[in-house]
Amino acid sequence: MDKAKPLLNVENLGISFGGLRAVQGVDLQLFSKEMVGLIGPNGAGKTTFFNMLTGVYEPTEGTIMLGNRKLNGLSPYKITQGGISRTFQNIRLFGELSVIDNVKVAYHSQAKHSLLSSIIRLPQHFNGEREMEEKALAFLEIFQLQRFKDEKAKNLPYGQQRRLEIARALAASPKLLLLDEPAAGMNPQETKELMNLIALIRETFELTVLLIEHDMPLVMGVCERIYVLDHGQLIAQGTPTEIKNNPKVIEAYLGEEVS
Numbered sequence: 341m342d343k344a345k346p347l348l349n350v351e352n353l354g355i356s357f358g359g360l361r362a363v364q365g366v367d368l369q370l371f372s373k374e375m376v377g378l379i380g381p382n383g384a385g386k387t388t389f390f391n392m393l394t395g396v397y398e399p400t401e402g403t404i405m406l407g408n409r410k411l412n413g414l415s416p417y418k419i420t421q422g423g424i425s426r427t428f429q430n431i432r433l434f435g436e437l438s439v440i441d442n443v444k445v446a447y448h449s450q451a452k453h454s455l456l457s458s459i460i461r462l463p464q465h466f467n468g469e470r471e472m473e474e475k476a477l478a479f480l481e482i483f484q485l486q487r488f489k490d491e492k493a494k495n496l497p498y499g500q501q502r503r504l505e506i507a508r509a510l511a512a513s514p515k516l517l518l519l520d521e522p523a524a525g526m527n528p529q530e531t532k533e534l535m536n537l538i539a540l541i542r543e544t545f546e547l548t549v550l551l552i553e554h555d556m557p558l559v560m561g562v563c564e565r566i567y568v569l570d571h572g573q574l575i576a577q578g579t580p581t582e583i584k585n586n587p588k589v590i591e592a593y594l595g596e597e598v599s
């Protein structure tokens with residue numbers, strides 16, 4: 341990817357819910373392999389922004405381009421296929437399915453063997469299944485979840501469920517990974533390990549990562565650039581040092597979280 345051309349180019353993005361303008365006039369660019377933070381007080385519009393990028397909500401204004409492809413109006417499924425995967429603030433796993441099946445489900449959108457070959461059980465089906473199993477296991481290994489592979493997802497400890505969600509998001513082979521508060525509810529040790537893991541997968545899979553996170557030291561520590569939303573509008577963008585010293589950001593947070 342040409343460094344001068346963004347992987348993701350968002351221009352003037354906005355959405356209204358009835359009379360509420362939850363997000364407005366947001367311009368944001370992500371370049372290949374960047375790790376970028378999206379921060380802001382509660383209710384600032386961060387998750388709504390992710391929901392627009394992933395087709396959950398259709399923007400009421402503005403454009404979202406992934407490379408040369410316009411994403412406005414595409415279904416979440418098409419957007420995942422197009423290269424954007426996400427995790428959720430509240431974990432959304434298939435609790436009754438095994439850990440490995442949770443990863444394989446995500447894999448199905450990329451599977452090469454056809455539905456027909458699965459139904460009538462052609463050799464391609466079994467080869468495809470075997471390949472999928474091997475790849476899913478490889479993802480679980482990266483996330484140190486292989487020993488839980490046959491466990492129901494709902495029985496995993498909380499921190500492991502968060503890791504499984506990221507493993508599943510990666511199985512769809514994204515170019516861009518959106519993480520919505522991945523460290524929420526984790527203790528400091530788990531958080532540190534998770535951040536090291538995210539740095540590792542970014543390198544390994546040549547990913548671009550956009551991260552929503554309330555833990556300021558964490559965001560400041562891992563992101564190269566940070567965007568700040570407040571009341572649905574961007575109030576600042578820059579390096580962690582620039583953001584830390586930005587008067588508008590300090591005011592939005594009342595000087596608490598960024599210091």
Ligand SMILES: Nc1ncnc2c1ncn2[C@@H]1O[C@H](COP(=O)(O)OP(=O)(O)OP(=O)(O)O)[C@@H](O)[C@H]1O
Nearest residue numbers: 357360362380381382383384385386387388389429
């Ligand atoms: N489907 C919806 N219908 C109506 N209002 C909505 C909807 N989704 C989001 N909002 C409103 O949009 C605003 C932004 O919410 P959003 O969840 O995006 O904030 P956030 O920055 O992610 O907050 P938090 O950090 O607490 O998760 C809020 O006022 C919220 O109530």
